[in-house]
Amino acid sequence: xxxxxxxxxxxHEGILQTIVRLVNNNPEWHAIxxxxxxxxxxxxxxQPFKLVLLGSGIEKESDEKLRSYFALxxxxxxxxxxxxxxxxxxxxxxxxxxx
Amino acid sequence: xxxxxxxxxxxxxxxxxHGWLNSYHxxxxxxxxxxxxxNFGALRVLNDDxxxxxxxxxxxxxxxxxxxxxxxxxxxEHKDSMNNVAVIKNGDIQAMSAGTGIYHSEYNKxxxxxxxxxxxxxxxxxxxxEPRYDQITLNLEDRHNKLQQILSPNPDxxxxxxxxxxxxxxxxFDKGIxxxxxxxxxxxxxxxxxxxxxxxxxxxxxxxxxxxxxxxTDKFTITAETDAEFLLMEVPMVF
Numbered sequence: 238x239x240x241x242x243x244x245x246x247x248x249h250e251g252i253l254q255t256i257v258r259l260v261n262n263n264p265e266w267h268a269i270x271x272x273x274x275x276x277x278x279x280x281x282x283x284q285p286f287k288l289v290l291l292g293s294g295i296e297k298e299s300d301e302k303l304r305s306y307f308a309l310x311x312x313x314x315x316x317x318x319x320x321x322x323x324x325x326x327x328x329x330x331x332x333x334x335x336x
Numbered sequence: 337x338x339x340x341x342x343x344x345x346x347x348x349x350x351x352x353x354h355g356w357l358n359s360y361h362x363x364x365x366x367x368x369x370x371x372x373x374x375n376f377g378a379l380r381v382l383n384d385d386x387x388x389x390x391x392x393x394x395x396x397x398x399x400x401x402x403x404x405x406x407x408x409x410x411x412x413e414h415k416d417s418m419n420n421v422a423v424i425k426n427g428d429i430q431a432m433s434a435g436t437g438i439y440h441s442e443y444n445k446x447x448x449x450x451x452x453x454x455x456x457x458x459x460x461x462x463x464x465x466e467p468r469y470d471q472i473t474l475n476l477e478d479r480h481n482k483l484q485q486i487l488s489p490n491p492d493x494x495x496x497x498x499x500x501x502x503x504x505x506x507x508x509f510d511k512g513i514x515x516x517x518x519x520x521x522x523x524x525x526x527x528x529x530x531x532x533x534x535x536x537x538x539x540x541x542x543x544x545x546x547x548x549x550x551x552x553t554d555k556f557t558i559t560a561e562t563d564a565e566f567l568l569m570e571v572p573m574v575f
Contacts (some may be wrong), residue, residue, distance in 0.1 A: 247399075249397075249399060249434075249437040251397060251437070251439070252397045252399055252437050255397050258475040267376070280552075292399065292444070293399030293400050293434075293435070293436055293437050293463075293464060293510065294399075294437065294464055295464075296434050296464075297480065303533065318400075318463075320400050320401055320459060321398055321399065321400070321401045321434070321457065322397045322398045322399030322401070322434060322437060323396050323397050323398055324366055324396075325365050325366055325381060325457070326364075326365070326381075326457075328366070328367065328369060329365070329369050329374065332369055332371075333371065333374065336371070
């Protein structure tokens with residue numbers, strides 16, 4: 238079974254690790270975490286993702302730049318803002334984005 | 337303007353029992369996922385939690401969320417990465433803006449008694465704010481047969497404040513007492529949660545644990561059908 242590939246971008250390294258760990262607890266999902274815009278773009282170009290989660294600390298300019306870049310490269314990509322930084326909302330956000 | 341409403345009966349809430357934690361979720365949370373119960377406007381989480389004696393939530397992160405805790409029974413110890421250490425007890429309200437990121441823990445230090453509290457998350461109107469924490473003790477008499485404001489968007493107003501155009505009120509009404517509520521901001525709706533007893537919102541009867549959302553209206557009437565306690569959460573419907 239192919240896992241749903243998810244790219245997580247979050248400036249807060251501790252929270253990023255938590256989000257990636259929580260996503261990977263679901264056997265149907267696989268997450269890669271990045272902190273900087275450059276890391277996110279390199280990761281995005283390296284493999285196909287189904288979903289991008291944008292976490293905390295991403296400046297407005299970066300947010301717009303990343304959304305534009307990802308959408309241009311893959312018009313089908315789902316891009317959502319992740320709120321809360323932990324387990325509470327994560328699964329529902331992913332299920333909603335993948336509907 | 338045509339009034340809209342949504343009724344969430346207590347028994348239809350999500351339920352999680354982790355042994356030490358018994359939680360009822362009015363909206364999708366953790367392993368409870370119901371696409372029809374994602375949020376009420378900016379109100380995203382309403383968890384009705386009971387924590388066993390001596391147990392609690394270990395250190396965990398949050399970001400970009402306004403988190404409000406209202407203890408209903410017992411004391412809860414809060415510690416966070418901003419070096420705040422505090423005990424919140426029945427009659428207090430705690431508000432935390434997670435913003436760019438915060439770690440915290442919540443424990444019931446009492447070895448003999450459980451803690452019951454509401455955990456409420458509201459989407460912020462600003463992302464990546466500096467994390468902040470606030471806690472106040474409320475005067476319980478100020479909600480007897482009247483509405484007590486416990487939260488607003490304004491630091492100078494009554495209660496705690498958050499980064500959202502939201503107002504919360506608590507009421508503890510004797511049977512037969514009735515009052516009106518005027519919605520404070522255009523485009524806002526109100527989610528009513530019954531803590532104890534039976535109330536009516538206009539003609540809709542609500543029992544303990546029920547939730548009722550009302551929007552596209554300027555005002556409504558609350559009537560206590562029995563002695564009752566309830567929480568009103570006014571939030572933007574579009575945010």
